[in-house]
Amino acid sequence: MAKTLLVNFLLLALGGSRLWAQTRTITGTVTAYEETGGFAGVAVLVKGTTTGTVTDVNGKYSLSVPESGTALVFSAVGMETVEEPIGGRTTVDVKLKSDTRQLTEIVITALGTKTERDRFASSISTLDGKNIAKTGETSLLTGLSGKASGVLITRNGGDPGAGAYIQIRGQNTINGNAQPLFIVDGMPVSNASDNIGTAAGNGIVQQSRINDINPEDIERMEVLKGASAAALWGTRAANGVIVITTKKGRNTDGKVNISFKSAVSFDRVNKMPPLQRSYGQGSGGLYNQGQRNSFGDRIADRTGGSDTFVTNPTAPGYQGFVTFPDGTQRYAITPGTAANPHGGKNSRETFDHTSDVFQTGHFTDNNLSISGGNDRTTFLLSYSNLNQEGIVKAFSSYRRNTARINVASQFTDWLRVSANVGYTNMFSSRIQQGDNVDGIMLSGLRTPPDFDNSYYVGTYTNPAGQVFPNAHVSYRNPLGRDLSTIYSNPVWNINNNRNTTDVDRIIGTLELDITPTPWLSVTGRTGIDNYTDNRLVLLKG
Numbered sequence: 001m002a003k004t005l006l007v008n009f010l011l012l013a014l015g016g017s018r019l020w021a022q023t024r025t026i027t028g029t030v031t032a033y034e035e036t037g038g039f040a041g042v043a044v045l046v047k048g049t050t051t052g053t054v055t056d057v058n059g060k061y062s063l064s065v066p067e068s069g070t071a072l073v074f075s076a077v078g079m080e081t082v083e084e085p086i087g088g089r090t091t092v093d094v095k096l097k098s099d100t101r102q103l104t105e106i107v108i109t110a111l112g113t114k115t116e117r118d119r120f121a122s123s124i125s126t127l128d129g130k131n132i133a134k135t136g137e138t139s140l141l142t143g144l145s146g147k148a149s150g151v152l153i154t155r156n157g158g159d160p161g162a163g164a165y166i167q168i169r170g171q172n173t174i175n176g177n178a179q180p181l182f183i184v185d186g187m188p189v190s191n192a193s194d195n196i197g198t199a200a201g202n203g204i205v206q207q208s209r210i211n212d213i214n215p216e217d218i219e220r221m222e223v224l225k226g227a228s229a230a231a232l233w234g235t236r237a238a239n240g241v242i243v244i245t246t247k248k249g250r251n252t253d254g255k256v257n258i259s260f261k262s263a264v265s266f267d268r269v270n271k272m273p274p275l276q277r278s279y280g281q282g283s284g285g286l287y288n289q290g291q292r293n294s295f296g297d298r299i300a301d302r303t304g305g306s307d308t309f310v311t312n313p314t315a316p317g318y319q320g321f322v323t324f325p326d327g328t329q330r331y332a333i334t335p336g337t338a339a340n341p342h343g344g345k346n347s348r349e350t351f352d353h354t355s356d357v358f359q360t361g362h363f364t365d366n367n368l369s370i371s372g373g374n375d376r377t378t379f380l381l382s383y384s385n386l387n388q389e390g391i392v393k394a395f396s397s398y399r400r401n402t403a404r405i406n407v408a409s410q411f412t413d414w415l416r417v418s419a420n421v422g423y424t425n426m427f428s429s430r431i432q433q434g435d436n437v438d439g440i441m442l443s444g445l446r447t448p449p450d451f452d453n454s455y456y457v458g459t460y461t462n463p464a465g466q467v468f469p470n471a472h473v474s475y476r477n478p479l480g481r482d483l484s485t486i487y488s489n490p491v492w493n494i495n496n497n498r499n500t501t502d503v504d505r506i507i508g509t510l511e512l513d514i515t516p517t518p519w520l521s522v523t524g525r526t527g528i529d530n531y532t533d534n535r536l537v538l539l540k541g
Helices: 002-020 129-133 140-144 199-203 227-233 353-357 440-446 490-496
Strands: 023-032 043-046 052-054 060-066 071-075 082-085 094-096 106-108 114-116 123-128 151-155 164-168 181-184 187-189 218-225 241-246 256-267 321-323 329-333 361-373 377-389 397-410 415-430 457-461 467-472 498-517 520-538
Touching: 043 060, 052 060, 082 094, 123 129, 129 140, 129 218, 140 151, 187 498, 187 520, 353 440, 353 490, 440 490, 457 490
Parallel strands: 023 094, 181 241
Antiparallel strands: 023 060, 043 052, 043 071, 071 082, 106 114, 123 218, 151 164, 181 187, 218 241, 256 361, 321 329, 321 457, 361 377, 377 397, 397 415, 415 498, 457 467, 498 520
């Protein structure tokens, strides 16, 4: 038994000696022809294996090489790769030469051909689609803001999906339209933001149609500034060009890639203008119900308690009354005089007109992408659903659903066909804002601090006993006597006035590339950009 154990031990020892003898240590120094001293950071690999090391700060290396290793491969960024046979050597020194070939940035011309950026006459800014999508903006144009030099983007308003004005530096025109031309996958598309309405544009902010494109579908954007941009696309490009290239499928050796991305964001009013809360409705230090000014009596000097109304139909100043949905009734209040600046106004209560109108807005954005392909055919399918509720209560929303399919196939060595089709359905609801007489900001900022805007509609009964239901009530029309809704209560506005847009749009291109010989290429491209824009305007009053 003891002999057997001894033999086994000897065999194991001999086997270990054989394994140890299968590797050898190679050392050396790597230098560069153009420089003196060692070359640090050079990768040294045994050819055909993953065994390797890197040179130290002096360009030296030491590597254990198996008996089967026949050559070492030396590589570094900006240098030519060198393959050096080992033979029977234990020291291998090499010198590396600079690789004179350099990477050049490529741009896509109007015809879809590639050219080096340095040979292109226009000034070009290139943006990666990821940098636009990660801004968290729901619209393409606002996502572009601040990403390209010389590009001015002004948002038209804070409504969900609001349009934006874009101007490339140095472009001016006497007709007021200095927006650039947009190209999507080689085809010009519309960026119209028609504001159809009444005087002063009716206070409604319309969308820019380029925002129909889902930012997650964009591979890259190129901003062209210069005269040669017009040479490529004609006079429409006189104000510059923004070229959008959508994502395409890639050769994945038949594998399918599935990607899902979801985002949630919240919006709120950052800051409101400071409003005075010391003086009541009226002017000259005297309270006056229904007066447009807010420099009446001092609210703090009032007696407190309930207001004194003119409820007797035979009393002077009787104007009837308004009944609100909760049963509350409001009558006229006696105006102030020099002897009694408060008149019948006793309450010291003031109201927050901001909370009547504004809320915390939010949006959710879900994106699904499926792509793949082989050496002949590639494809990409994508779907996006965006839902946004604005910071204004009630009718302030934006919904966008987009679907895209991009397919390319190399039918023969000389024929390649590609198709890119995108569909968008967009619905938005907006309110009037700004300084027009039905805008929420005009009356919202002018409303006296002692008037409650939450009572915005009621049934008015005049002194003759006539009844008028659904009467509009505001600080200038506190009883609903005036049947007009001019200078409307902002709460009335957001709950009654509607302005909606429903858009269906399809953008598609079909391209044939024929290469009969290596020196001749023929490209044929056709496309469509068609959309319907249905708008509904409802103004009660």
